[in-house]
Amino acid sequence: GFGIPELPHYLGSVGKYWLEEGNAFVLANIRGGGEFGPRWHQAAQGISKHKSVDDLLAVVRDLSERGISSPKHIGLQGGSNGGLITAAAFVREPQSIGALVCEVPxxxxxxxxxxxAGSSWTDEYGNPQKYEVCKRWLGELSPYHNLSDGIDYPPALITTSLSDDRVHPAHALKFYAKLRETSAQSWLYAPDGGGHTGNGTQRESADEMACVLLFLKEFLAS
Incomplete structure (x- = not known):
């Protein structure tokens, strides 16, 4: 989202503790980012934001259709705006994935x-408080509002920081609480400090990374 490109890069912790153990990592370039210029971003702004989710799920399906992986071994991980997109995909097609890591979403x-800081993002998402059409379209996208009873959701780890002053922790807390009513295989990681951009100390960062990797190994790598 926001026209920010996600270009190929090396993640040391993922390489050491995930790839070296025989697992795979896929970086999905989806509309809304900045990989292919302004039109690529604009294609998934406002009432078209759902196209970011469409693209992510297209990548997920392609991995299964080509035999690269299978739903029970595919996990989605995203943070902030990426947390929105992965959570929306999780809610829309839970049968297509095996686990979700949804961070500061x-x-x-x-x-x-x-x-x-939500009021500063209306150019990206549209303003549901002002325009009824935005409220309707964003309501159809909104992960919290589209969780349903009786659905077999895959395991999910939701993270936030209680001191996050950019994306309010209520987003993660509400989503977790509602999901927990339906799915016992859902967990919340919510330290007091760290804010939106990361943990306050290297030890805190290591603790959270260990939690995420253990979760993914437990539910995807077996």
């Missing part, structure tokens, strides 16, 4: 302008 797209 937006999940309530109806009330997001009222929470922390």
């Amino acid at each position: 937006l999940t309530d797209m109806i009330r997001y302008p009222l929470l922390s």
Whole structure:
């Protein structure tokens, strides 16, 4: 989202503790980012934001259709705007994935302008508090509002920081609480400090990374 490119790069922790153990990592370039210029970003702004989710799920399906992986071994991981996109994909097609790691996410797209820095993002998502058409489309995208009883959701790890002043922790807390009512295989990681961009100390960062990797190994690598 926001026209920010996700280009190929090496993640040391993923390489050491995930790839070296025989697992795979896929970076999905989806509309809304900045990999292919302004039009690539604009194609998934406002009422078209759902196209980012469409693209992510297209990548997920392609991995299965080509035999590269299978749903029970595919996990989605994303943070902030990426948390929104992965959570929306998780809610829309839970049968297509085996696990979700959703970090400091937006999940309530109806009330997001009222929470922390949310009002500064209306150019990206549209303003559901002002325009009824935005409220309708964002309601269909909103992960929190589209969780349903009786659905067999895969395991999920939701993370936030209680001191996050950019994406309000209520997004993660509400999503986790509602998901937990339906799925016992859901967990919340919510330290007091660190803010939106990461943990306060290297030890705290290592603790959270260890939690994420153990979760993914438990539910995807077996």
